[in-house]
Amino acid sequence: MTAFAITRELSWQRRFVLSVAGIAAFFGVWWAAAASGLVAPQFLPTPLAVLEKFVALTQTTFVGYTLQQHLASSFGRFALGFGLAAAIGVPLGLLMGWFRGLDAIVSPLFDALRFVAPIAWVPFAALWFGTGIGGPVLVIFSGSFPPCVINAYRGARYVEPRFVEAAQTLGASHWRIITEVLLPASVPSIVAGLRVSAGLGWQSLVGAELIVASSGIGYLLVRGQANISTAIVMSGMIAIGIVGFAIDALLRRMERYISRRRGL
Amino acid sequence: MTRSHERRPVWGGVVTFVVLAVAWYMLTTLTNTIGSGRFSSPAETWDALRQIAFAGYADARLAEHILHSVKLVLLGFAAAAIVGVPLGLAMGASRGFEAFLNPTFLLIRPIPPLAWIPLAIVWLGLGDAAKVLIIWFAAFVPAVINSYSGVRSIEPYLIEAARMLGVPRAMLMREVLIPGALPMIFTGLRLSLQACWTTLVAGELIGAIAGLGHVLYQASLDIFPAMIVVGMGSVAVTAAVMTVGLSWIERRAIPWRQA
Numbered sequence: 284m285t286a287f288a289i290t291r292e293l294s295w296q297r298r299f300v301l302s303v304a305g306i307a308a309f310f311g312v313w314w315a316a317a318a319s320g321l322v323a324p325q326f327l328p329t330p331l332a333v334l335e336k337f338v339a340l341t342q343t344t345f346v347g348y349t350l351q352q353h354l355a356s357s358f359g360r361f362a363l364g365f366g367l368a369a370a371i372g373v374p375l376g377l378l379m380g381w382f383r384g385l386d387a388i389v390s391p392l393f394d395a396l397r398f399v400a401p402i403a404w405v406p407f408a409a410l411w412f413g414t415g416i417g418g419p420v421l422v423i424f425s426g427s428f429p430p431c432v433i434n435a436y437r438g439a440r441y442v443e444p445r446f447v448e449a450a451q452t453l454g455a456s457h458w459r460i461i462t463e464v465l466l467p468a469s470v471p472s473i474v475a476g477l478r479v480s481a482g483l484g485w486q487s488l489v490g491a492e493l494i495v496a497s498s499g500i501g502y503l504l505v506r507g508q509a510n511i512s513t514a515i516v517m518s519g520m521i522a523i524g525i526v527g528f529a530i531d532a533l534l535r536r537m538e539r540y541i542s543r544r545r546g547l
Numbered sequence: 548m549t550r551s552h553e554r555r556p557v558w559g560g561v562v563t564f565v566v567l568a569v570a571w572y573m574l575t576t577l578t579n580t581i582g583s584g585r586f587s588s589p590a591e592t593w594d595a596l597r598q599i600a601f602a603g604y605a606d607a608r609l610a611e612h613i614l615h616s617v618k619l620v621l622l623g624f625a626a627a628a629i630v631g632v633p634l635g636l637a638m639g640a641s642r643g644f645e646a647f648l649n650p651t652f653l654l655i656r657p658i659p660p661l662a663w664i665p666l667a668i669v670w671l672g673l674g675d676a677a678k679v680l681i682i683w684f685a686a687f688v689p690a691v692i693n694s695y696s697g698v699r700s701i702e703p704y705l706i707e708a709a710r711m712l713g714v715p716r717a718m719l720m721r722e723v724l725i726p727g728a729l730p731m732i733f734t735g736l737r738l739s740l741q742a743c744w745t746t747l748v749a750g751e752l753i754g755a756i757a758g759l760g761h762v763l764y765q766a767s768l769d770i771f772p773a774m775i776v777v778g779m780g781s782v783a784v785t786a787a788v789m790t791v792g793l794s795w796i797e798r799r800a801i802p803w804r805q806a
């Protein structure tokens with residue numbers, strides 16, 4: 284009987300009870316480990332202490348800024364890097380999908396560079412653009428650029444040939460084919476790419492700020508680590524998780540909205 | 548119609564790299580448009596490569612740095628696969644177990660692996676243990692989630708048919724669930740290998756005694772662009788070799804599936 288459970292949904296009551304029990308167990312084990320005194324509180328604070336720290340960080344400044352201000356400066360860098368990646372990557376992908384010559388020239392280079400982890404750009408980012416805003420932006424850019432290009436390219440390559448042929452028969456120029464046939468047809472693929480790209484960009488931002496930055500949420504983590512305050516580090520991690528989740532949720536809504544409008 | 552099935556001409560790649568190499572040589576060596584403090588010339592890069600390969604840089608030779616990094620990645624990655632895949636399979640096989648564990652994963656999942664680095668350092672210091680912990684973490688969540696969705700993606704009638712034929716639970720796992728989930732498990736492992744590598748490089752950039760990230764860190768302290776280029780190249784080549792290696796294993800493990 285039990286194995287049929289694989290294919291059968293649980294009733295929502297059972298599901299709810301088990302979910303609550305699971306979360307309770309997670310926090311329970313955490314709390315028990317912290318409260319038992321086996322681990323020093325500066326290494327493992329109780330969940331409540333982390334929550335208190337989190338609230339305190341939003342009200343008082345730590346290394347010069349409150350939590351919201353750190354998040355705001357991080358988000359500004361992220362928006363700039365991600366915006367640049369989308370603004371350059373999507374048109375490049377579409378052009379590569381249309382012009383075979385460009386594809387033949389850019390793709391090998393792109394394939395070679397893709398294996399360089401975004402974080403490995405940190406030394407050059409710091410050397411070329413400094414640690415203020417330019418350095419982190421380059422790192423975010425290198426993280427979010429590839430999915431923008433790849434998805435726009437795929438979208439443009441797999442457009443129904445009929446549409447392209449119809450446009451060509453009617454004498455459309457390259458420009459009109461790209462903007463009025465390839466772009467609209469690739470929108471679902473592009474938005475899916477943007478979602479991946481935003482996720483990678485946000486991760487790269489955290490990495491970049493851990494190494495080269497003098498403000499921002501990653502910097503808060505580093506300073507918390509230097510002060511051996513696990514509560515601060517965990518508060519920062521929670522904030523990173525919340526913002527990352529919010530960015531993803533926003534783009535997912537956009538994705539769903541677009542596919543609904545297209546009747547997919 | 549044939550457009551999307553044509554192969555890219557090989558000349559494109561060759562031309563690109565030749566043009567790029569010529570431009571690199573011209574800009575750095577002939578015209579000196581890009582100063583050597585910003586980017587290295589081909590000759591400087593070659594010298595840096597020879598230096599790290601034979602004399603050593605940042606306390607070790609290139610091969611030792613690569614070996615150190617790869618060892619940590621494989622250790623953390625293997626540990627994550629060994630714990631994560633069975634856990635994911637169990638979550639796939641039992642709805643109750645899934646309902647119990649999944650919410651916790653949903654809570655932890657949005658925190659990127661890189662954000663665990665400071666915590667790992669607070670807990671375990673700057674040594675190898677902290678690196679293995681974050682690599683383990685980077686690979687663990689994708690391993691669990693993909694194994695679990697792999698089981699869920701199996702057509703229900705396959706499982707029901709097996710049950711109807713009276714297949715015992717262990718055999719169901721071995722003959723139906725694991726083979727059915729394997730393609731997705733490997734997709735997850737491939738993604739997480741990439742994540743592991745990025746995480747390790749970041750971890751080593753923040754603090755380490757050896758490894759490719761440490762080379763990058765030392766080179767940026769010394770403002771030594773040639774060595775940064777060599778370090779980035781080594782990071783890329785190593786990542787490429789590991790990815791190829793995993794696809795080779797994948798083809799062996801799932802011979803029935805055409806990649």
